[in-house]
Amino acid sequence: MSTERAEISSGGKFSAVWFIPILALLLGAYMVVHSWLTEGPEIEITFATANGLEAGKTKVKYRSVDMGVVEKVRLGEDLESVIATVKLEREALPMLREDTEFWVVTARVGVGNISGLDTLLSGAYIQLAPGTGAEGTRSFVALEDPPLTPTDAEGLRLKLVSDRAASVSTGDSVLYSGYKVGRVESEHFDPQTRKVHYVIFIDAPFHTLVNSAVRFWDVSGVSISAGADGFNVDTGSLDTILLGGVTFGVPEGVQAGTPVEHNTQFKLHDSYESILANPYHHGLYYVVKFNHSIKGLLPGAPVEFRGITIGSVKRLMLKESLSQTMKMGAEGHGEAIPVLIYIEPARMELPDSAESVDIMRRSVEVGVPNGMRASMESGNLLTGAKYIGIDFYPDAEPAEIGQFLNYQTVPTIDTGLGQLQQKVSAILGMIADLPLDQTVASANAALASLDETLDGVSALLEQDGTRELPAELNRTMEDLRATLQGLSPDSEVYRSLNSSLLRLNRTLGNLETVTNTLATQPNAAILPSRAPSDPEPEVKQ
Template sequence: MANLIGHGGCHHIRSIRVFISGKTEAKGTQAKVTIDKATIKQSRSFSGIWVIPIIALALGLYMVVNTWLTQGPEITIAFDTASGLEQGKTKIKYRNVDMGLVEKVSLNDDFQGVIATVKLDRQAAGLLRKDTRFWVVTARVGVGNISGLDTLLSGAYIQLSPGLGEAGERKFVGLEKPPVTPADAPGLRLTLTTDLASSVSEGDTVLYKGYKVGRVETMTFDTTERKIVYGIFIDAPFHELVDTSVRFWDVSGISLNADASGFRVETGSLDTILFGGVAFGVPPGIKDGEEVGQNSTFKLYSSYNDILDNPFVYGTYYVVSFAQSIKGLEPGAPVEYRGIQIGRVERVLLKEFLKQTNSSDNQGTGDPIPILIYVEPGRMKLPDRESSIATMRRSIQVGVSNGMRATLDSGNLLTGAKYVNIDYYADAEKASMGEFLEYTTIPAIDTGLAQLEQKVNSILDTINALPFEDTVAGANAAIAKLNQSLASVNALLESQSTRGLPDQLNQTLQELNNTLSGLSPDSEAYQSINSSLLRLSRTLGNLDSLTRTLSEQPSALILPTEAVTDPIPEVTQ
């Protein structure tokens, strides 16, 4: 029977019946067997026995699909330590809603941290983005706040903070501390850099005109740039106050300044005094800036006065080389254009200069010493933006072709401090801009003051070379001789004969007076002299007449001349 069924194939055996019929009696038994032919009939009906397996199969499929459909993503989160993490117990929460469970906690490959494998609910998949952050929430007691006290009873859990970046991330690095600001909080996230660490730290406030508008989120040290990097967040709508014109400065603690006008104390809010903080604003003289994007970088100034001293962000470097003494030129010295400061001296490129000189054939030729200067277009009243650098460079290039030169001038004759001055010199020799390393060079000339200094030094050297000692010795000898001469004169004056001279002189003068008195107009001698002079005058007059006559008539000596008569004055009627 089972075989028939088994060999039924695709044909349904409806029925196989074998009929055995006969009559059974006492006296003589007669049996009659009738065998009916089996009729194979294919069956088309569903057997009910299969319902149960089918249902079980359907349930299994449903469960598989349902499990697959409801299963959340599995992610890994790296932490430094597994503090607070318990396998199978620690939950993942977002807005205090359970989002998953830590399934496994294991060391990473280099044993320098742990990796928590977390099974999340399906609805948490949308929260997993590139900048989604995770941190362990435990009870924390900080300088400025206490948080996570509820975890003392409920146990630590991992907090999820969704990000805004690209979706689909499955590997994350957990934060060791809770972030100050949620990643999706409206506002502006910026980066501040500074060369010197201050008392600003994570969690400190960011102030605008004394009003709290944000906070410092992170503080790290960039080993490449060797700078302190702060991450700050400006809450909306205050983030609209930030553009390229604003400057950030440290307002931590109390600033005490003393100058000629007296003492001045500058402080921020009480928070900043106690815990430090950052302020920002637009310094005077800065034009409107441009809008800034997320994660823009700003410089963190040490104080507001530091901003006033260096209010501009954009600038460029030039090199000026001087073939004269640069004594008195210090880093930070001003670079001026006709008295207006346009930049500062960065440093003397001595190391680069020596390196370049040693590698060339110019050793011992007295090449000029290169000075690196930093010029800011904002100081020339150009907008403080990057495009202004190109504008300023073009102006300087045109200026150099028209006689613009750099000179080294004395800013203070007493201290000898010098500065770099840029101006036009009509009689300067033709020159063009060159290059020194990666910097553009501005041609420089010696100033008249430097030449004057050289001449003064030359004169002083000449004076120093004078034989003063010999001269003084000679003068002493001459004075000694003069003393001897004076002694001789003194002896001569004191002699009897010399003393008698005035008397003799008086006597002589008296006699001279007497002689002259004899020649006075009333004296006979005067009359005689006067008379003689009169006769001499007439004789000369006659002689003059004679010579005139002879010149007119040379024969007058031997020939008779016609007598010249005087014109007679006559009375006219």
């Protein structure tokens, strides 16, 4: 029996058995590093409700590519929101910016569209819309409704302001010449300004159609107007007929403007007709005061310069006038009535710009010392409608531009027609004040008295004595004729009278001779004098 001896080594060799734990350690480290390097970010998204959200199932997608999954859903601390913890893929990391948007995509049936039908089978998911802001954000607030326009869409976002909600609402189309070029993204009513604010988006490349001169107006439904040329029906596209919409364009006669920036605000007009009534942006206000009746002058009445409409009457400033008058303690003195007018330089072929407003203001400043005056004229003698006329009157009394509150005032003048109308009105007033009833009554009484008189005359004429009057008158005339014949030139009386007159004339001639003699020789009646002989006409031989 052999005995093996154990060899005792000094222990200086590495045992191979250690490779296993080392390998495992390395693998574990690799896995940790790999996991750390490939793991996506974890974010929190706040929703209003957890409708459609399910932990471990609900995915986050971007362009239909899975970018993560909801890991946990919990209530917010205020109990009025839901916070979903989402584990995203690492590829989604660059998309997480401060303006990145999330919303839940579910099946939606709206008035104008149906979307998300695929989620009926696959289930709801969270749509990710990458932002362009600063990186590093990990907490987001989801949108309640999906945005109508992608955040990164090219185009132009504008603001519209309307005095009323009209029939335009979020999602409605924005048209240009009937073609859809954008949409209404949101609407908001401001209770303070009492105006409705819209945000619209014009898709590229149609956003180049927008400039500072365009006007937006409501084309919802069907517009039917009747005029002298028949009926006119205006509509937008089919969806605007059913759902409403907005269109825009440059009004006729308005020059194209300059390009506009994002979020530029425009006014949303009710109709194209209202734009034609006020197609311009720039204008300036003046006040004109009248000391006479302004009956027939209504807001909206035209302001004309030599027959060219350059603006309109905005309103009568009675309230301001009364306040101003009371402040000055001048009430009861028949203050002139101020009328606010709005003048648009573009109506005189000037560009619709602020520079044109300055040109117009300088023109008025120069024009007033040279006789520029405003007057109230009759636009329609039948209806009594009035308008403001502006013209030059070189013979007008000197006047200057005044000030009423924050407005400059243009001096006024009474034109001939206005004065004539006042006089006619005064005459008509006097006629109206005439006691016609009393006059007619007096006239009736006088006619009744005349009837009685005529009856009396008729009775008088029917008397026998009256009927004999013509015959008696004829006899009288015959006698008169006979008498006058006795005084005719060939009558004896005439000849006798003529002879007497001749003798009287001769006697007067002799008397004249005597008086002439006495005048030249007073003593001729006493002292004898021998009258000088008459000078003889002598014939020259």
